[in-house]
Amino acid sequence: MNSFAWTVVDSDIGPLLLAATDEGLVSVVFHARAGVRDRALGQLAARLGREPVEDVTGSGLLAEPIRELAEYFAGRRKEFGLPLDWSLTSGFNRQVLRELADGVPYGTVVGYGDLADRVGLPGAAQAVGAAMGSNPLPLVVPCHRVVESDGGLGGFGGGLETKRKLLALEGVLPQPLF
Incomplete structure (x- = not known):
């Protein structure tokens, strides 16, 4: 895959940018209004060597992270079971x-x-x-x-x-x- 999926979701702590690769969730960014979002996407594209593709429907790679985060904020999830892409840290x-x-x-x-x-x-x-x-x-x-x-x-x-x-x-x- 030469791209990564991203979307912004609302949460109890403000908008969150979620990004995922085929390996799993790769990034969560707080306060993801336009300026923060655009800067974060540029940094992610550079670090991952991939182009960002917006997932406007919240399906595909981001469906499970969106669901689990909603459950967390609703007090129904105490542990995340998501595959994670650790490539941004070493x-x-x-x-x-x-x-x-x-x-x-x-x-x-x-x-x-x-x-x-x-x-x-x-x-x-x-x-x-x-x-x-x-x-x-x-x-x-x-x-x-x-x-x-x-x-x-x-x-x-x-x-x-x-x-x-x-x-x-x-x-x-x-x-x-x-």
Whole structure:
């Protein structure tokens, strides 16, 4: 395939750009209004070496990701069962992201340092933070579940308010008042 499928879906945290290859879901982008969407599609095309093809019907490669994300936001899905295309990450970052995806379930959190320990690199908390920042599959690979050891939220590429909403959805934080 010399292209990848993409679409933008509405969610409780704003528009999400979803992109998939034949291998699986390859990217999730927060706040995917026109400017962010266009920039992300250009970056994806360059990194994947493929042309973007909009899936206006939400069928084909994106049907299952759309369905599972809708179930997640409705509180009916606690675990994603999607095939993932890991081609946008490698090395240490991929190792950390795979551990996060497999080892930090819905409704729980893990510290940056604890995640570093899990992949055999104690003291690499900052490197784990960098891996979270480069996560091409947020939500599905749940970097919102990684927090500071003192209980602080830490950073988040989708913004701290988005992180709060996701953690509230999963029951880790109280629902925002407004």
